[in-house]
Amino acid sequence: MTFEEVLAFDGPASTYFLREELGADATPGTAEYEAFFAKLRDRLAAMRASIDAGLETDAKSRTGMVGWNAKGLHEAADRLDAPLLKRVQAYAMAVNEENARMGRIVAAPTAGSAGTLPGALIGVADHLELDDEALLLPLVTAAGVGDVISRTMFIAGSSGGCGAEIGPSAAMAAAAVTELQGGNAHAAMHGAALALVNTIGLVCDPVGGYVEVPCVSRNAFYAVHAVAAAQLALAGLESFIPPDEVVGAMASVGRLLPPELRETGEGGIADTPTGRRVALRMAKR
């Protein structure tokens, strides 16, 4: 399965991906279809539960580096008069702070990037006051985008840096929001590509090796990034480089990254005086 095949599909991307996944059973009423959507509803409910839990508490993570950001933003005054922006950021951080506390989250596609998709998709839906049922087909499209990307490279910071985690998550979220607001397969795949092309080369440099800094704030930024990509795609704008070629570029840049910048906690902001101090302090525990 390639983006080229999805782009050519006349209809919503979710229809294409459901047919790929379920074959002849891709119609409401079949046992396979209902079982699939029951599980998808569970995923969505778990995403929402992690947002709610994360917005409610300011309990610190094990290292003490994060834990209060989502609640802090959620309760802060909206000084920029940008409620969508604030909501998307708070939701995304809520999920990743839950993750850092060893709470229950939905990997999408990974745990380190778990906040981006629910932050963007549920954030936009709540802003527009949409029902959760409306989010199921966009979630299918998000999963399909991640599936296509995973056929070219392993989705893991250890294999391609953060570009191989937050990149796919932002692409998935962009496609989902595009479909949520009526974008067809063509628009959703270009939304995904626009998001992805602007994540290439991001390093994975967790301070002390913990999935906290920069991961929590990074999910907030890339949830907004995904909404921005959907905005362009819904206006009919396209990625100049075709989506499959963007994935190829992302994979090759990921492979070029030295091991220090692929989740080992030995480069980037992990390798700063403060980052090294945190690592030392935690190692002594």
Added chain:
Amino acid sequence: MGLLDVVGPVMIGPSSSHTAGACRLALLARHARLTPPTRVTFTLHGSFAKTAQGHGTDVALVAGMLGLQPDDPKLPDAFDLAKEAGLDVVFDQADLGDVHPNTVRIVSAGEPGEGGEGETVSVTGSSIGGGLVRVFDVNGFGIDFTGASHTLLVRHEDRPGVIARVARVIADDEGNIATLHSARKRKGGDAMMSIEMDRRLSQVALDYLASVSYVHWLRMLPEVLSGDGVPEPDEDGQVHA
């Protein structure tokens, strides 16, 4: 990989490859033995070795060895639970060669019991991203399975007809084989098969297979991706082959 594996798993944080994937590898290793282990050694390689603590890899591995799944709220307490269960845990680091950066070798041992159940079982596998895993070595045999299906492991004598015989039993049980890998240590020596299939073999078929000549050892490992149908150990900590 299915769509529900991309948006998923539902899991305890903080890392799909370092926490959920690690838990699943250890869960497979747990089901590769019948009795609860009393001692387990986790040898960590690459990124697993470097960031084990930060990503909760250590906790997740212990949780899996106790039979917990990646979304179990008890996962963060795995070290305490291991102590209660009388399980000694050792962590070690080594270069396991040209393998995925997130690779672990899990060697578990139990008290010698009836029927040699105090066996030592070694399972080596990688967490390849998004919580997906791949096991490529069991007890020194180079096999290959992912835990995305139910997996039958069979150690047997390397003789003509044994693989056909096992396949026949699976067919008679209306089991459908998805993948089959076979490896032997030397011609005519010990060999092992890993057979991935769409559902568990029936207990009758498993019991029958265990009695087949030249079959020395078998284990029925659960599908660990969806989390459906992973058998809980009974009150004595036994799982059934």
